[in-house]
Amino acid sequence: ALIGPFQSRDLIFFFFTDVINMAACTKLSTFLGKSEINRLFFNNLNIFQQQTRTNVNCLGEKRVSVPNFKRKKPLIPPRVNDKIIWRDADAVRDRGFLRPQKEYIPPSDVEARLNHVFQQVAGTTDRSTQLTDAAVKYNLLDSCYEEFAHKIPNSVLHKINTLDDVYHFYQTLVDVRTPLEAMKTRDLPPNLHILYEYHRFADNTSHFNGVTAFPENSNVVTGLKTKKKYAGFEAPRVNKEFDDELKL
Numbered sequence: 001a002l003i004g005p006f007q008s009r010d011l012i013f014f015f016f017t018d019v020i021n022m023a024a025c026t027k028l029s030t031f032l033g034k035s036e037i038n039r040l041f042f043n044n045l046n047i048f049q050q051q052t053r054t055n056v057n058c059l060g061e062k063r064v065s066v067p068n069f070k071r072k073k074p075l076i077p078p079r080v081n082d083k084i085i086w087r088d089a090d091a092v093r094d095r096g097f098l099r100p101q102k103e104y105i106p107p108s109d110v111e112a113r114l115n116h117v118f119q120q121v122a123g124t125t126d127r128s129t130q131l132t133d134a135a136v137k138y139n140l141l142d143s144c145y146e147e148f149a150h151k152i153p154n155s156v157l158h159k160i161n162t163l164d165d166v167y168h169f170y171q172t173l174v175d176v177r178t179p180l181e182a183m184k185t186r187d188l189p190p191n192l193h194i195l196y197e198y199h200r201f202a203d204n205t206s207h208f209n210g211v212t213a214f215p216e217n218s219n220v221v222t223g224l225k226t227k228k229k230y231a232g233f234e235a236p237r238v239n240k241e242f243d244d245e246l247k248l
Contacts, residue, residue: 104150104174114170117143118163127164144170 107113115125121140122129131137141160145151148170152160160166175182183194212235221232 101174101176102150103176104148104172106171106173107148110148110170111167113147114144114167117147118166122163125163127162127167129163131161131163140166150174 117140118125121143122131122136131140137160141152144166150170152169156169160169180194180196184196188194214235216235216237218234219232221227221230
């Protein structure tokens with residue numbers, strides 16, 4: 001049954017793929033002989049049978065085509081989105097005052113005390129001196145921490161390259177107050193009044209006879225520090241009959 005089609009001079013070969021159907025690829029030239037055509041046909045048929053677990057009948061119908069080889073997954077390079085990186089950096093910068101930092105107020109004699117530490121550890125008070133030696137830099141920063149009880153964080157450590165950088169760091173004020181708390185010490189306009197210790201409604205007080213302007217709305221306090229200062233409450237449901245009907 002397979003030799004019959006080879007008797008014609010023009011022969012169209014069908015190459016079977018690993019999908020479901022076969023497709024016609026090309027038409028052979030009439031210059032090929034019978035033996036050459038047979039060799040090419042059976043070579044391609046053997047390759048196809050090796051790649052599938054089932055054979056192909058003489059009509060070209062494929063029963064089951066399950067490749068016995070595994071395809072390699074394409075290598076997908078990691079995607080780096082610059083917008084996401086800068087957005088995260090801006091978010092960290094904007095909420096910098098919320099970090100658990102220790103407050104630091106530079107003393108009045110900070111310059112004299114720093115010069116004393118510089119002379120003992122580095123052997124000089126010249127602020128342009130480079131801190132190239134790692135051991136000297138470590139001993140210097142450790143001595144400054146013992147002197148002022150204020151250490152340099154890791155995020156700023158790479159910026160400390162000279163004695164002048166150390167001087168400017170210990171001259172900088174570290175304010176851990178929120179912007180709202182910082183307004184207490186500012187000169188505000190006379191027509192601006194800020195209520196720092198604001199009042200929260202509670203149902204167990206006599207204020208407004210326990211009547212709230214927002215019925216059936218509970219007052220939930222989520223902050224860890226705010227929970228110690230303000231107490232929340234759960235508002236009772238007024239339309240209980242309507243709620244029971246919804247459950248049914």
